[in-house]
Amino acid sequence: MQAVTVTAEGGEGGFWATAAPIIPHPLEFFFGLACFAILYYIVAKMVVPRLEQIYAERTAAIEGGMNKAVEAQAQAQAALEQYQAQLVDARAEASRIREDAKAQGAQIIAEMREQAAAEAARITETAHKQIEAERQQAVVSLRNDVGRISTDLASRIVGESLHEETRQKGIVERFLAELESGDVVREKVGTPTSSEGDA
Amino acid sequence: MSIVATVAPADYTPPGIEEFWQPLFGTDGPLAITRPMLLMALSVILVAWWLLATTRKKAVLPGRGQMGTEAIYGIVRNGIAKDLIGSREFMRFVPLLFTLFVVILTNNFFGVIPPMSFPTMSRIGFPIALSLIVWVVFHVVGMKKHGFIGYWKSLVPSGLPKAMVPFIFFLELITDLFTRPVTLALRLFGNMFAGHILIVLFITGGWYMLTSGGVLVIAGGVTWIFAFVMTLFELLVEFLQAYVFTLLAALYIAGAVADEH
Numbered sequence: 001m002q003a004v005t006v007t008a009e010g011g012e013g014g015f016w017a018t019a020a021p022i023i024p025h026p027l028e029f030f031f032g033l034a035c036f037a038i039l040y041y042i043v044a045k046m047v048v049p050r051l052e053q054i055y056a057e058r059t060a061a062i063e064g065g066m067n068k069a070v071e072a073q074a075q076a077q078a079a080l081e082q083y084q085a086q087l088v089d090a091r092a093e094a095s096r097i098r099e100d101a102k103a104q105g106a107q108i109i110a111e112m113r114e115q116a117a118a119e120a121a122r123i124t125e126t127a128h129k130q131i132e133a134e135r136q137q138a139v140v141s142l143r144n145d146v147g148r149i150s151t152d153l154a155s156r157i158v159g160e161s162l163h164e165e166t167r168q169k170g171i172v173e174r175f176l177a178e179l180e181s182g183d184v185v186r187e188k189v190g191t192p193t194s195s196e197g198d199a
Numbered sequence: 200m201s202i203v204a205t206v207a208p209a210d211y212t213p214p215g216i217e218e219f220w221q222p223l224f225g226t227d228g229p230l231a232i233t234r235p236m237l238l239m240a241l242s243v244i245l246v247a248w249w250l251l252a253t254t255r256k257k258a259v260l261p262g263r264g265q266m267g268t269e270a271i272y273g274i275v276r277n278g279i280a281k282d283l284i285g286s287r288e289f290m291r292f293v294p295l296l297f298t299l300f301v302v303i304l305t306n307n308f309f310g311v312i313p314p315m316s317f318p319t320m321s322r323i324g325f326p327i328a329l330s331l332i333v334w335v336v337f338h339v340v341g342m343k344k345h346g347f348i349g350y351w352k353s354l355v356p357s358g359l360p361k362a363m364v365p366f367i368f369f370l371e372l373i374t375d376l377f378t379r380p381v382t383l384a385l386r387l388f389g390n391m392f393a394g395h396i397l398i399v400l401f402i403t404g405g406w407y408m409l410t411s412g413g414v415l416v417i418a419g420g421v422t423w424i425f426a427f428v429m430t431l432f433e434l435l436v437e438f439l440q441a442y443v444f445t446l447l448a449a450l451y452i453a454g455a456v457a458d459e460h
Binding site for chain 1: 216217219220222227228229230231232233235236239240242243246247250251254255257258259261265268269272276290293294295297298299301302321322323324325327328329331332385388392
Protein backbone atom coordinates (compact mmCIF):
# COMPACT_ATOMS: atom_id res chain seq x y z
CA MET A 1 0.00 0.00 0.00
CA GLN A 2 2.91 2.26 0.78
CA ALA A 3 4.16 1.80 -2.73
CA VAL A 4 0.77 2.65 -4.15
CA THR A 5 0.61 5.78 -2.04
CA VAL A 6 4.00 6.84 -3.14
CA THR A 7 3.22 6.35 -6.80
CA ALA A 8 -0.18 8.02 -6.44
CA GLU A 9 1.38 10.95 -4.65
CA GLY A 10 3.40 11.45 -7.72
CA GLY A 11 0.08 12.34 -9.40
CA GLU A 12 -2.53 14.84 -8.26
CA GLY A 13 -3.73 14.68 -4.61
CA GLY A 14 -2.07 11.44 -3.59
CA PHE A 15 -3.48 7.97 -3.00
CA TRP A 16 -6.27 8.91 -0.62
CA ALA A 17 -7.65 11.55 -2.92
CA THR A 18 -8.33 9.02 -5.66
CA ALA A 19 -8.68 5.84 -3.62
CA ALA A 20 -11.91 3.93 -4.04
CA PRO A 21 -14.41 5.44 -1.58
CA ILE A 22 -15.02 2.06 0.08
CA ILE A 23 -11.46 1.85 1.33
CA PRO A 24 -11.59 3.04 4.94
CA HIS A 25 -9.10 5.64 6.01
CA PRO A 26 -7.37 4.11 9.06
CA LEU A 27 -7.28 7.15 11.26
CA GLU A 28 -10.87 8.04 10.43
CA PHE A 29 -11.91 4.52 11.41
CA PHE A 30 -10.09 4.59 14.75
CA PHE A 31 -11.10 8.16 15.42
CA GLY A 32 -14.72 7.19 14.79
CA LEU A 33 -14.40 4.32 17.28
CA ALA A 34 -12.85 6.63 19.88
CA CYS A 35 -15.46 9.34 19.46
CA PHE A 36 -18.25 6.82 19.70
CA ALA A 37 -16.71 5.31 22.83
CA ILE A 38 -16.52 8.72 24.52
CA LEU A 39 -20.10 9.62 23.69
CA TYR A 40 -21.29 6.14 24.63
CA TYR A 41 -19.64 6.52 28.02
CA ILE A 42 -21.34 9.87 28.65
CA VAL A 43 -24.73 8.61 27.49
CA ALA A 44 -24.55 5.35 29.42
CA LYS A 45 -23.21 6.87 32.64
CA MET A 46 -25.15 10.11 32.80
CA VAL A 47 -27.77 10.79 30.15
CA VAL A 48 -29.72 7.53 30.19
CA PRO A 49 -29.79 7.26 34.01
CA ARG A 50 -31.10 10.83 34.18
CA LEU A 51 -33.75 10.19 31.56
CA GLU A 52 -34.78 6.95 33.22
CA GLN A 53 -35.03 8.77 36.53
CA ILE A 54 -37.24 11.38 34.89
CA TYR A 55 -39.42 8.58 33.45
CA ALA A 56 -39.66 6.86 36.82
CA GLU A 57 -40.44 10.07 38.67
CA ARG A 58 -43.07 11.04 36.14
CA THR A 59 -44.68 7.60 36.35
CA ALA A 60 -44.62 7.85 40.13
CA ALA A 61 -46.07 11.35 40.01
CA ILE A 62 -48.89 10.27 37.71
CA GLU A 63 -49.63 7.18 39.77
CA GLY A 64 -49.41 9.23 42.96
CA GLY A 65 -51.86 11.73 41.49
CA MET A 66 -54.24 8.98 40.53
CA ASN A 67 -53.96 7.40 43.96
CA LYS A 68 -54.67 10.78 45.51
CA ALA A 69 -57.72 11.19 43.32
CA VAL A 70 -58.99 7.74 44.26
CA GLU A 71 -58.36 8.53 47.91
CA ALA A 72 -60.18 11.85 47.62
CA GLN A 73 -63.09 10.11 45.95
CA ALA A 74 -63.22 7.53 48.72
CA GLN A 75 -63.12 10.28 51.31
CA ALA A 76 -65.91 12.15 49.57
CA GLN A 77 -67.94 8.93 49.42
CA ALA A 78 -67.33 8.30 53.10
CA ALA A 79 -68.32 11.87 53.95
CA LEU A 80 -71.48 11.51 51.88
CA GLU A 81 -72.39 8.26 53.61
CA GLN A 82 -71.69 9.78 56.99
CA TYR A 83 -73.78 12.79 56.12
CA GLN A 84 -76.63 10.62 54.93
CA ALA A 85 -76.42 8.50 58.07
CA GLN A 86 -76.49 11.65 60.16
CA LEU A 87 -79.44 12.88 58.16
CA VAL A 88 -81.32 9.64 58.78
CA ASP A 89 -80.43 9.86 62.48
CA ALA A 90 -81.54 13.45 62.60
CA ARG A 91 -84.82 12.60 60.90
CA ALA A 92 -85.41 9.76 63.36
CA GLU A 93 -84.53 12.08 66.21
CA ALA A 94 -86.88 14.76 64.97
CA SER A 95 -89.64 12.23 64.51
CA ARG A 96 -89.06 10.83 67.98
CA ILE A 97 -89.08 14.32 69.48
CA ARG A 98 -92.33 15.06 67.66
CA GLU A 99 -93.87 11.85 68.95
CA ASP A 100 -92.71 12.66 72.46
CA ALA A 101 -94.08 16.14 72.22
CA LYS A 102 -97.41 14.82 70.98
CA ALA A 103 -97.55 12.29 73.78
CA GLN A 104 -96.54 14.89 76.34
CA GLY A 105 -99.10 17.31 74.96
CA ALA A 106 -101.82 14.67 75.19
CA GLN A 107 -100.74 13.83 78.71
CA ILE A 108 -100.71 17.48 79.69
CA ILE A 109 -104.16 17.96 78.20
CA ALA A 110 -105.43 14.90 80.04
CA GLU A 111 -103.92 16.10 83.28
CA MET A 112 -105.33 19.55 82.82
CA ARG A 113 -108.70 18.08 82.01
CA GLU A 114 -108.54 15.94 85.11
CA GLN A 115 -107.50 18.90 87.21
CA ALA A 116 -110.26 20.99 85.73
CA ALA A 117 -112.77 18.24 86.38
CA ALA A 118 -111.52 17.88 89.93
CA GLU A 119 -111.67 21.63 90.41
CA ALA A 120 -115.15 21.74 88.97
CA ALA A 121 -116.21 18.90 91.23
CA ARG A 122 -114.69 20.65 94.18
CA ILE A 123 -116.40 23.93 93.34
CA THR A 124 -119.72 22.13 92.83
CA GLU A 125 -119.36 20.36 96.12
CA THR A 126 -118.48 23.56 97.91
CA ALA A 127 -121.50 25.19 96.37
CA HIS A 128 -123.67 22.28 97.42
CA LYS A 129 -122.35 22.44 100.91
CA GLN A 130 -122.89 26.15 101.07
CA ILE A 131 -126.39 25.74 99.71
CA GLU A 132 -127.00 23.02 102.22
CA ALA A 133 -125.65 25.17 104.99
CA GLU A 134 -127.75 28.07 103.87
CA ARG A 135 -130.74 25.80 103.57
CA GLN A 136 -130.13 24.52 107.13
CA GLN A 137 -129.77 28.04 108.27
CA ALA A 138 -132.97 28.94 106.43
CA VAL A 139 -134.70 25.93 107.88
CA VAL A 140 -133.58 26.85 111.39
CA SER A 141 -134.48 30.45 110.86
CA LEU A 142 -137.79 29.50 109.24
CA ARG A 143 -138.58 27.10 112.05
CA ASN A 144 -138.02 29.80 114.58
CA ASP A 145 -140.03 32.26 112.59
CA VAL A 146 -142.82 29.78 111.87
CA GLY A 147 -142.95 28.81 115.54
CA ARG A 148 -143.00 32.40 116.68
CA ILE A 149 -145.55 33.43 114.08
CA SER A 150 -147.73 30.40 114.80
CA THR A 151 -147.52 31.08 118.47
CA ASP A 152 -148.35 34.74 117.91
CA LEU A 153 -151.20 33.71 115.75
CA ALA A 154 -152.37 31.14 118.22
CA SER A 155 -152.06 33.68 121.06
CA ARG A 156 -154.16 36.09 119.18
CA ILE A 157 -156.65 33.41 118.43
CA VAL A 158 -156.60 32.09 121.93
CA GLY A 159 -156.19 35.53 123.39
CA GLU A 160 -153.36 34.96 125.65
CA SER A 161 -149.70 34.78 125.39
CA LEU A 162 -148.37 31.37 125.17
CA HIS A 163 -144.82 32.36 124.68
CA GLU A 164 -143.66 31.41 128.08
CA GLU A 165 -145.40 28.14 128.01
CA THR A 166 -144.41 27.13 124.54
CA ARG A 167 -140.79 27.89 125.30
CA GLN A 168 -141.01 25.80 128.36
CA LYS A 169 -142.80 22.92 126.95
CA GLY A 170 -141.39 22.85 123.39
CA ILE A 171 -144.72 22.48 121.83
CA VAL A 172 -143.69 24.01 118.54
CA GLU A 173 -140.65 21.83 118.25
CA ARG A 174 -142.65 18.79 118.84
CA PHE A 175 -145.22 19.86 116.34
CA LEU A 176 -142.73 20.51 113.66
CA ALA A 177 -141.07 17.21 114.32
CA GLU A 178 -144.36 15.57 113.90
CA LEU A 179 -144.86 17.42 110.68
CA GLU A 180 -141.56 16.26 109.37
CA SER A 181 -142.20 12.71 110.31
CA GLY A 182 -145.67 12.94 108.78
CA ASP A 183 -147.45 11.89 112.00
CA VAL A 184 -149.68 14.85 112.02
CA VAL A 185 -153.33 13.93 112.14
CA ARG A 186 -155.58 16.48 110.71
CA GLU A 187 -158.06 17.43 113.42
CA LYS A 188 -161.34 19.11 113.21
CA VAL A 189 -161.33 22.63 114.49
CA GLY A 190 -162.83 22.74 117.94
CA THR A 191 -161.88 19.25 118.86
CA PRO A 192 -158.47 19.42 120.40
CA THR A 193 -155.99 16.69 119.64
CA SER A 194 -154.63 14.54 122.33
CA SER A 195 -151.39 16.40 122.21
CA GLU A 196 -153.16 19.70 122.48
CA GLY A 197 -155.17 18.27 125.23
CA ASP A 198 -151.90 17.29 126.86
CA ALA A 199 -150.60 20.86 126.41
CA MET B 200 -19.92 10.80 -15.11
CA SER B 201 -18.57 10.53 -18.62
CA ILE B 202 -21.85 11.87 -19.98
CA VAL B 203 -21.60 14.90 -17.75
CA ALA B 204 -18.04 15.37 -18.79
CA THR B 205 -18.87 15.34 -22.49
CA VAL B 206 -21.89 17.63 -22.19
CA ALA B 207 -20.29 20.13 -19.85
CA PRO B 208 -17.83 22.61 -21.26
CA ALA B 209 -14.18 21.78 -20.81
CA ASP B 210 -13.60 24.11 -17.89
CA TYR B 211 -16.33 22.59 -15.67
CA THR B 212 -15.10 19.76 -13.50
CA PRO B 213 -17.96 17.72 -12.01
CA PRO B 214 -17.44 16.65 -8.40
CA GLY B 215 -15.76 13.29 -7.97
CA ILE B 216 -14.35 11.14 -5.22
CA GLU B 217 -11.61 13.66 -4.53
CA GLU B 218 -14.40 15.83 -3.11
CA PHE B 219 -14.40 13.54 -0.08
CA TRP B 220 -10.71 13.71 0.65
CA GLN B 221 -10.23 16.79 2.77
CA PRO B 222 -7.10 16.54 4.91
CA LEU B 223 -6.47 19.47 7.22
CA PHE B 224 -3.47 21.22 8.73
CA GLY B 225 -1.19 20.00 5.97
CA THR B 226 -1.40 16.39 7.08
CA ASP B 227 -1.61 13.59 4.57
CA GLY B 228 -1.54 9.86 4.21
CA PRO B 229 -3.22 7.19 6.37
CA LEU B 230 -2.77 9.22 9.57
CA ALA B 231 -4.02 12.52 8.14
CA ILE B 232 -6.43 14.57 10.20
CA THR B 233 -9.43 15.10 7.97
CA ARG B 234 -12.46 17.31 7.90
CA PRO B 235 -14.96 14.51 8.77
CA MET B 236 -12.85 13.70 11.83
CA LEU B 237 -13.24 17.27 12.97
CA LEU B 238 -16.98 17.04 12.33
CA MET B 239 -17.19 13.78 14.26
CA ALA B 240 -15.43 15.39 17.21
CA LEU B 241 -17.70 18.42 16.95
CA SER B 242 -20.78 16.19 16.87
CA VAL B 243 -19.68 14.37 20.01
CA ILE B 244 -19.08 17.66 21.81
CA LEU B 245 -22.38 19.15 20.65
CA VAL B 246 -24.44 16.04 21.40
CA ALA B 247 -22.81 15.51 24.80
CA TRP B 248 -23.34 19.16 25.72
CA TRP B 249 -26.95 19.13 24.54
CA LEU B 250 -27.85 15.88 26.28
CA LEU B 251 -26.21 16.88 29.54
CA ALA B 252 -27.62 20.41 29.50
CA THR B 253 -31.21 19.38 28.75
CA THR B 254 -31.30 16.57 31.32
CA ARG B 255 -29.52 18.45 34.08
CA LYS B 256 -32.68 19.63 35.83
CA LYS B 257 -34.40 16.24 35.61
CA ALA B 258 -37.72 18.06 35.65
CA VAL B 259 -40.91 16.04 35.85
CA LEU B 260 -42.53 18.80 33.82
CA PRO B 261 -39.94 19.23 31.06
CA GLY B 262 -38.85 22.46 29.42
CA ARG B 263 -38.52 22.75 25.66
CA GLY B 264 -34.99 21.36 25.48
CA GLN B 265 -35.68 18.43 27.77
CA MET B 266 -38.87 17.70 25.85
CA GLY B 267 -36.88 17.48 22.61
CA THR B 268 -34.33 15.17 24.16
CA GLU B 269 -37.07 13.03 25.66
CA ALA B 270 -38.83 12.81 22.30
CA ILE B 271 -35.69 11.49 20.57
CA TYR B 272 -34.93 9.24 23.51
CA GLY B 273 -38.50 7.97 23.40
CA ILE B 274 -38.16 7.05 19.71
CA VAL B 275 -35.09 4.95 20.43
CA ARG B 276 -36.09 3.58 23.82
CA ASN B 277 -39.72 2.70 23.23
CA GLY B 278 -40.10 2.82 19.46
CA ILE B 279 -37.02 0.77 18.62
CA ALA B 280 -35.40 -0.95 21.59
CA LYS B 281 -38.47 -1.95 23.60
CA ASP B 282 -40.56 -3.01 20.62
CA LEU B 283 -37.86 -5.10 18.97
CA ILE B 284 -35.83 -6.52 21.85
CA GLY B 285 -38.70 -6.90 24.31
CA SER B 286 -39.36 -5.28 27.65
CA ARG B 287 -37.31 -7.85 29.58
CA GLU B 288 -33.85 -7.22 28.12
CA PHE B 289 -34.03 -4.00 26.14
CA MET B 290 -32.82 -1.62 28.82
CA ARG B 291 -29.13 -2.62 28.72
CA PHE B 292 -28.99 -1.87 24.98
CA VAL B 293 -30.70 1.51 25.15
CA PRO B 294 -27.48 3.51 25.75
CA LEU B 295 -25.82 1.86 22.74
CA LEU B 296 -28.79 2.37 20.43
CA PHE B 297 -29.42 5.91 21.64
CA THR B 298 -25.78 6.87 21.13
CA LEU B 299 -25.78 5.32 17.67
CA PHE B 300 -28.91 7.19 16.70
CA VAL B 301 -27.85 10.63 17.93
CA VAL B 302 -24.30 10.32 16.53
CA ILE B 303 -25.47 9.24 13.09
CA LEU B 304 -28.32 11.73 13.03
CA THR B 305 -26.12 14.67 13.99
CA ASN B 306 -23.37 13.77 11.54
CA ASN B 307 -25.91 13.21 8.78
CA PHE B 308 -27.49 16.59 9.38
CA PHE B 309 -24.02 18.09 9.19
CA GLY B 310 -24.23 17.12 5.50
CA VAL B 311 -26.69 19.92 4.75
CA ILE B 312 -26.03 22.41 7.57
CA PRO B 313 -23.47 25.11 6.78
CA PRO B 314 -20.69 25.59 7.66
CA MET B 315 -20.21 21.86 8.31
CA SER B 316 -21.79 20.92 4.96
CA PHE B 317 -20.20 17.52 4.89
CA PRO B 318 -21.76 14.17 5.85
CA THR B 319 -19.26 12.41 8.09
CA MET B 320 -20.75 9.04 7.21
CA SER B 321 -19.80 9.49 3.55
CA ARG B 322 -16.32 8.45 4.68
CA ILE B 323 -16.65 4.70 5.03
CA GLY B 324 -14.28 4.47 7.98
CA PHE B 325 -16.99 5.87 10.27
CA PRO B 326 -19.89 3.59 9.23
CA ILE B 327 -17.52 0.62 9.44
CA ALA B 328 -16.52 1.62 12.97
CA LEU B 329 -20.18 1.82 14.04
CA SER B 330 -21.12 -1.41 12.26
CA LEU B 331 -18.20 -3.17 13.88
CA ILE B 332 -19.43 -2.14 17.31
CA VAL B 333 -22.91 -3.45 16.54
CA TRP B 334 -21.43 -6.63 15.06
CA VAL B 335 -19.32 -7.31 18.13
CA VAL B 336 -22.18 -6.51 20.50
CA PHE B 337 -24.78 -8.75 18.95
CA HIS B 338 -22.37 -11.67 18.69
CA VAL B 339 -21.16 -11.28 22.25
CA VAL B 340 -24.64 -11.00 23.78
CA GLY B 341 -25.80 -13.94 21.66
CA MET B 342 -22.93 -16.11 22.86
CA LYS B 343 -23.46 -15.03 26.44
CA LYS B 344 -27.09 -15.97 26.17
CA HIS B 345 -26.82 -19.30 24.35
CA GLY B 346 -23.18 -20.28 24.98
CA PHE B 347 -20.55 -20.41 22.24
CA ILE B 348 -21.80 -23.60 20.59
CA GLY B 349 -25.41 -22.86 21.37
CA TYR B 350 -25.19 -19.51 19.61
CA TRP B 351 -24.06 -21.04 16.32
CA LYS B 352 -26.66 -23.75 16.72
CA SER B 353 -29.33 -21.13 17.25
CA LEU B 354 -28.63 -19.71 13.81
CA VAL B 355 -30.39 -22.69 12.25
CA PRO B 356 -34.13 -22.78 12.81
CA SER B 357 -35.33 -25.86 14.68
CA GLY B 358 -37.46 -28.47 12.95
CA LEU B 359 -35.48 -28.31 9.71
CA PRO B 360 -34.87 -31.53 7.68
CA LYS B 361 -31.43 -32.91 8.56
CA ALA B 362 -30.18 -32.67 5.00
CA MET B 363 -30.93 -28.96 4.87
CA VAL B 364 -29.10 -28.09 8.07
CA PRO B 365 -25.55 -27.65 6.69
CA PHE B 366 -26.77 -25.58 3.77
CA ILE B 367 -28.93 -23.29 5.87
CA PHE B 368 -26.19 -23.04 8.48
CA PHE B 369 -23.74 -21.90 5.80
CA LEU B 370 -26.17 -19.26 4.54
CA GLU B 371 -26.94 -18.05 8.04
CA LEU B 372 -23.25 -17.96 8.86
CA ILE B 373 -22.55 -15.70 5.89
CA THR B 374 -25.50 -13.50 6.81
CA ASP B 375 -24.49 -13.31 10.43
CA LEU B 376 -20.77 -12.80 10.01
CA PHE B 377 -20.57 -10.90 6.76
CA THR B 378 -23.76 -9.65 5.12
CA ARG B 379 -25.27 -7.94 8.12
CA PRO B 380 -22.33 -5.77 9.19
CA VAL B 381 -21.27 -4.99 5.63
CA THR B 382 -24.72 -3.97 4.46
CA LEU B 383 -25.23 -1.99 7.65
CA ALA B 384 -22.10 0.04 6.94
CA LEU B 385 -22.52 0.27 3.18
CA ARG B 386 -26.16 1.37 3.34
CA LEU B 387 -25.32 4.35 5.51
CA PHE B 388 -22.15 5.16 3.61
CA GLY B 389 -23.78 4.85 0.17
CA ASN B 390 -26.73 7.06 1.03
CA MET B 391 -24.59 9.81 2.47
CA PHE B 392 -21.97 9.58 -0.27
CA ALA B 393 -24.48 9.68 -3.11
CA GLY B 394 -26.62 12.36 -1.49
CA HIS B 395 -23.65 14.61 -0.94
CA ILE B 396 -22.18 14.20 -4.40
CA LEU B 397 -25.61 14.89 -5.89
CA ILE B 398 -26.06 18.12 -3.98
CA VAL B 399 -22.52 19.25 -4.78
CA LEU B 400 -23.15 18.48 -8.44
CA PHE B 401 -26.38 20.51 -8.48
CA ILE B 402 -24.83 23.46 -6.70
CA THR B 403 -21.52 23.66 -8.56
CA GLY B 404 -23.15 22.88 -11.90
CA GLY B 405 -25.84 25.45 -11.25
CA TRP B 406 -23.24 28.02 -10.27
CA TYR B 407 -21.25 27.27 -13.43
CA MET B 408 -24.33 27.77 -15.63
CA LEU B 409 -25.42 30.94 -13.78
CA THR B 410 -22.03 32.47 -14.42
CA SER B 411 -21.83 31.31 -18.03
CA GLY B 412 -24.47 33.76 -19.24
CA GLY B 413 -27.03 33.31 -22.01
CA VAL B 414 -29.74 30.65 -21.85
CA LEU B 415 -27.67 28.69 -19.35
CA VAL B 416 -28.59 31.25 -16.64
CA ILE B 417 -32.19 29.98 -16.63
CA ALA B 418 -31.01 26.38 -16.53
CA GLY B 419 -28.69 27.35 -13.71
CA GLY B 420 -31.58 28.88 -11.74
CA VAL B 421 -33.69 25.78 -12.21
CA THR B 422 -30.73 23.66 -11.13
CA TRP B 423 -30.38 25.66 -7.91
CA ILE B 424 -34.07 25.24 -7.19
CA PHE B 425 -33.49 21.53 -7.63
CA ALA B 426 -30.50 21.74 -5.35
CA PHE B 427 -32.76 23.22 -2.69
CA VAL B 428 -35.36 20.51 -3.21
CA MET B 429 -32.63 17.88 -3.10
CA THR B 430 -31.38 19.35 0.16
CA LEU B 431 -34.82 18.97 1.73
CA PHE B 432 -35.04 15.44 0.40
CA GLU B 433 -31.58 14.80 1.78
CA LEU B 434 -32.75 15.88 5.23
CA LEU B 435 -35.37 13.17 5.11
CA VAL B 436 -32.85 10.59 3.89
CA GLU B 437 -30.44 11.60 6.65
CA PHE B 438 -33.04 11.06 9.32
CA LEU B 439 -34.21 7.80 7.78
CA GLN B 440 -30.70 6.39 7.51
CA ALA B 441 -29.98 7.16 11.16
CA TYR B 442 -33.29 5.52 12.08
CA VAL B 443 -32.72 2.47 9.85
CA PHE B 444 -29.20 1.93 11.17
CA THR B 445 -30.44 1.99 14.76
CA LEU B 446 -33.46 -0.14 13.92
CA LEU B 447 -31.34 -2.83 12.23
CA ALA B 448 -28.82 -2.78 15.06
CA ALA B 449 -31.70 -3.39 17.48
CA LEU B 450 -33.06 -6.11 15.21
CA TYR B 451 -29.73 -7.96 15.12
CA ILE B 452 -29.39 -7.71 18.89
CA ALA B 453 -32.98 -8.88 19.28
CA GLY B 454 -32.22 -11.88 17.07
CA ALA B 455 -29.17 -12.73 19.13
CA VAL B 456 -30.90 -12.57 22.52
CA ALA B 457 -34.16 -14.14 21.33
CA ASP B 458 -35.02 -17.43 23.00
CA GLU B 459 -35.73 -19.12 19.66
CA HIS B 460 -34.85 -18.16 16.14
